Each structure stands twice: as C-alpha cells, then as structure tokens.
Amino acid sequence: MNNSKLSMRVLHRYLGFFLAGIMAVYAISGIVLIFRDTDFLKSEHTEEIRIEPNVKNENIGKALELRRYTFEREAGDMVYFKNGDYNRKTGVAHITTKELPYILDKMTHLHKASTDDPLYWLNIFFGVSLLFFVISAFWMYLPKTKVFKAGLLYSLAGIVLTLILLFV
Template identity: 50%
Template structure:
C-alpha cells in the first residue's frame, strides 16, 4: 500500500505533465480531425508543382521519377504526355502536377499524425504514447485505494475500455 506522500507526489507530476501534454494533445486532436476527412477535399486547396525531369522519358520512367501512385497516361499530344493530375513535356523535361492538398501548416500536422518509424517525428509519437500511459497509471495512484472515488474510477475506466473495444469491434 503506497503512502499518502507517494499519492501526493504522483498528483503533482500528473498535474504538471498534464499541462505540458495539453498543448501536444491539442495538436494531435487537430491532426486527427483532419485525418478523418482525408479522403475528401475538406480544408484542401488546389496546388501546382513544377518539376524539371530528364528529357524524353517514357511512361514507366515518368511514373518512377515523379513518385506518384496510380498515374495513368490519358493521352499523348506530340511531346506532351497528359495524365489525370498533370502533364509532362518530353522535349523540355518539364512536368506540371496539379493536386489538391492541405496548406503547409496543416500538411505538417497530418504528417505528424501519420509518422512511421522512419520519420524523425517517430520519437515525439512514442514519447506522447508513453506519457499517455503514465496518465492512465497515475490516474489510479492519485487517490488512496480505500476511497470510494478510487473504486468508482476503476469501474468507469473498465466501462471506457469496454466502450472503446465495442466501437472498434463493431465499426469495421
């Protein structure tokens, strides 16, 4: 059984880490909301990219150089290769890509949320996850186990975990 001194220390760390993580959580919340609408054009704007590629590329080499998925050449008019999202001029090597994407600050937020182990943002995501696990554990150490508040907290946590599991199981 932990002493009241330990419980008070955990409360202090929980509080200060909570204030710090409030900022991080707000960033993750915004990026999570944006990701819900990633298949739509919500908050996205038309953008045009220009690339200078090698001259005279064929279809396969063009797809490889641009690094875009699912490029399908629609037509070829002289030196121009036209595809759904832009065009490539064989004689000049100029490629123009038209796309709809988030403005730069929002694109960075989405990139944060989608970071993988190959991204430098990986460490922020792992640190954030560990901090959230600390919150889960420290929430139960803030109150003495004998108190009704602690016992009710356990019941509410079990209900929350059950709700989350039901949503995950039945939503897909």
C-alpha cells in the same frame, strides 16, 4: 495521503500542464487526419517540372518522384495521369497537388512522424506520457471511495467501447 499517492498526483498534474500544448496539437491534427482522403481545408497547387523528353509511361512516375502515379490516357505528345500531365516532346510535366495550410501540414507531419524523422522521439515520449496518465489516474483516489469505483466502471465502459470499435 501516502507518499507514492502524492508523488503520482504531483507528477500527473505537472506532466499534464507540460504536455497541454502537444496534446492540443495531437487532438487537432488527429481530427484533420480523419479527413486526409478528402479535400477538406486543402488548397490546390500546380507545379511545373521538367524531366527528360520521351520517358516511357511506366517510368514517368519514377522520373517525377510520384508515389502514386496512375496512368490515365495518351493523346498525341501528351500523357495524362492522375493529378497531372506530361508532354513527351518537351519533357514538361504539370502536377497538381492539394495541400493543407502550412500550420496544419506541420501538425499532421508531427502526428505521423516515423523512425525516418527525428520527431519520432517526441512521439515516443508523448505515447509513454499518455500511458503514464492512464496508470496514474488510478492513484488519484482511494480504492474504497465512490469516485474510484465509478472511475473503474467508466474505464470498463471505455475499454468495451474501444474493443467494439476495433473489432466491429
């Protein structure tokens, strides 16, 4: 076995062992994120927040720092919006949220990290590592062997399936 092939195999093996934990986290959180628009595994939490009284309907969402404020109806001093209500007279609002259990919430937060979050460097490292796995897998076997040729067919099938799922 030549030196580059051996080096690639060793790097592939130990990087795989090193990243086993993070790969499990990404796999689990990726599956959980598929259900993010449902109540799957979520529990309901109600919070009471006090803001200024007599806030106009269009400013309630901003005052409560709600990203998705949707006004529903008004009845007397009460304003009802999606997932909550606001008492115009007292300034008290009740907001109901549905949250994942603590550990799953942390895992999905890691999965969705953006450049505003210091965790995004881990996401970049992980993404580059996965690309390395893709490339280094082709150094595992000699190109003339049956296993390598079968691997190429499986890779082609995987690429075709991915393209079908992306564009259909």
